[in-house]
Amino acid sequence: MSEDVLHESLREYEGRPAAVSARGKDPVNEPMIRHWCEALGHPVPPDGSAPATMLQVWTMAGLSGQARRAGPYDALLGALEGAGYTSVVATDCEQEYVRELHPGDEITFDAVIESVSPRKATKLGTGYFVTTRMDIRAGGERAGTHRFRILKYRPAEGGRNAAPDAGSGRSASGRRPRPVVNRDNAGFWEGVARHKLLFQRCEACATPRLPWLPGCHACGSSEWRAVESAGHGTVYSYVVMHHPAFPAFDPPYAVALVELGEGVRLVSNITGVPCEKVRIGMPVELEFLRVDDDLELPVFRGAV
Ligand code: ZN
Numbered sequence: 660m661s662e663d664v665l666h667e668s669l670r671e672y673e674g675r676p677a678a679v680s681a682r683g684k685d686p687v688n689e690p691m692i693r694h695w696c697e698a699l700g701h702p703v704p705p706d707g708s709a710p711a712t713m714l715q716v717w718t719m720a721g722l723s724g725q726a727r728r729a730g731p732y733d734a735l736l737g738a739l740e741g742a743g744y745t746s747v748v749a750t751d752c753e754q755e756y757v758r759e760l761h762p763g764d765e766i767t768f769d770a771v772i773e774s775v776s777p778r779k780a781t782k783l784g785t786g787y788f789v790t791t792r793m794d795i796r797a798g799g800e801r802a803g804t805h806r807f808r809i810l811k812y813r814p815a816e817g818g819r820n821a822a823p824d825a826g827s828g829r830s831a832s833g834r835r836p837r838p839v840v841n842r843d844n845a846g847f848w849e850g851v852a853r854h855k856l857l858f859q860r861c862e863a864c865a866t867p868r869l870p871w872l873p874g875c876h877a878c879g880s881s882e883w884r885a886v887e888s889a890g891h892g893t894v895y896s897y898v899v900m901h902h903p904a905f906p907a908f909d910p911p912y913a914v915a916l917v918e919l920g921e922g923v924r925l926v927s928n929i930t931g932v933p934c935e936k937v938r939i940g941m942p943v944e945l946e947f948l949r950v951d952d953d954l955e956l957p958v959f960r961g962a963v
Pocket of ligand 1 (some may be wrong): 861866875879
């Protein structure tokens, strides 16, 4: 009832501007392209153009912010906050690329509040999805579109530390988190079920990789084969968790980044050694830990 009234009033913001004739802080430039490529492990385009997926970078205001007056977008968020939808999470973005960007291109853009969804129930809480569309130009020519969606929501009961064990109730809150198995990493978990720790080796350049990914980060090839690790490793780095407490874990415990003899690393637990004895460089051996009826994990036994 009152929520429907709220949605009706929120919809009045649709089509209203979120930014008008805004200007990118810097023209498209080589140093930003290089830093972005280095940070993301993306090859620098040989022709000096900006990777298309950098589109939003040229509109970002940086830490110093964009000089602007509060407008309809701030009013929309204020209305949601006033109604108790105080939290925000960015959910997704969609981009369309119309023209390549090159160093020297001056960027201008307009943004509009495209839509406000009806009220939705999500795992985080109930709220409204707000979609903003930014039309980006280079030297006055259309260069691309960036659609950005946020969820402005009222946090679910229990706060953010509540176990997100939707559908299974409190009895499940003490269970270890389940792995997210998808078509890219299913082979890894099939290996675990057979007590084998499998990593991928690129067929084109022989670079090993773990966690499993569809392509090689060294050469881009999508050809690979699975290789079984011999299971000998060393602790490359580690932390001892004291806080915060999670229901499925009993602090303090060590979380280690283990480097395997084959040159790949994975995050795991160290067993057989008190957490205060774990050290960088400590030799460890692979073993499989049955956590519960349907979860088994590769872990590493330390030798003091
Ligand atoms: Zn490769």
